Amino acid sequence: MAGSKTLTIIKPGAVTNEYIGPILARINEAGFHIAAMRLLRLNLTQAKNFYAVHKEKPFYESLISFMTSGPVVVAILEKKDAVKEYRKLIGHTDPNKAQPGTIRRMFAESMERNAVHGSDSDANAEIECDFFFSKSERFSNFDPVHF
Numbered sequence: 001m002a003g004s005k006t007l008t009i010i011k012p013g014a015v016t017n018e019y020i021g022p023i024l025a026r027i028n029e030a031g032f033h034i035a036a037m038r039l040l041r042l043n044l045t046q047a048k049n050f051y052a053v054h055k056e057k058p059f060y061e062s063l064i065s066f067m068t069s070g071p072v073v074v075a076i077l078e079k080k081d082a083v084k085e086y087r088k089l090i091g092h093t094d095p096n097k098a099q100p101g102t103i104r105r106m107f108a109e110s111m112e113r114n115a116v117h118g119s120d121s122d123a124n125a126e127i128e129c130d131f132f133f134s135k136s137e138r139f140s141n142f143d144p145v146h147f
């Protein structure tokens with residue numbers, strides 16, 4: 001269903017700090033359904049492809065190095081208006097500017113090490129979900145045939 005899903009990554013740092021559980025709790029409390037999930041370590045090619053849009057930015061090399069530094073959790077989250085609702089839940093890219101109670105405000109270490117990724121548009125959510133998950137790995141609440 002269009003507009004109902006987003007991709008999140010619990011980034012290295014948050015995983016290392018044992019924040020997987022607390023972050024998933026916030027996600028569930030906010031009414032998101034976890035439709036797919038995996039723990040993995042991004043290789044260099046995957047990280048560069050995922051963040052290709054930022055390749056001219058001064059922080060790109062450092063971001064790639066950080067994102068490949070350890071395991072991450074990737075997940076597809078479902079809710080009405082998922083992209084917008086999840087961006088609201090995670091807060092501003094810079095944790096110092098994120099509202100109290102947001103995931104980044106609670107769990108980020110810095111602008112780069114900001115705990116989680118969230119897709120920024122429905123089109124990118126589609127691309128990013130396809131980047132990590134095949135159809136058979138998804139268990140959508142909007143497609144209850146899986147249950």
Ligand code: IDP
Pocket residue numbers: 054059063092093111112113114116117118120
């Ligand atoms: P977003 O994750 O809030 O969508 P983007 O601008 O798409 O923010 O940036 C992607 C990621 O790159 C951020 O989540 C953060 O990890 C990192 N990043 C963005 N801007 C900076 C910066 O100015 N310094 C260091 N890292 C940054």
Ligand code: MG
Pocket residue numbers: 118119120
């Ligand atoms: Mg972004």
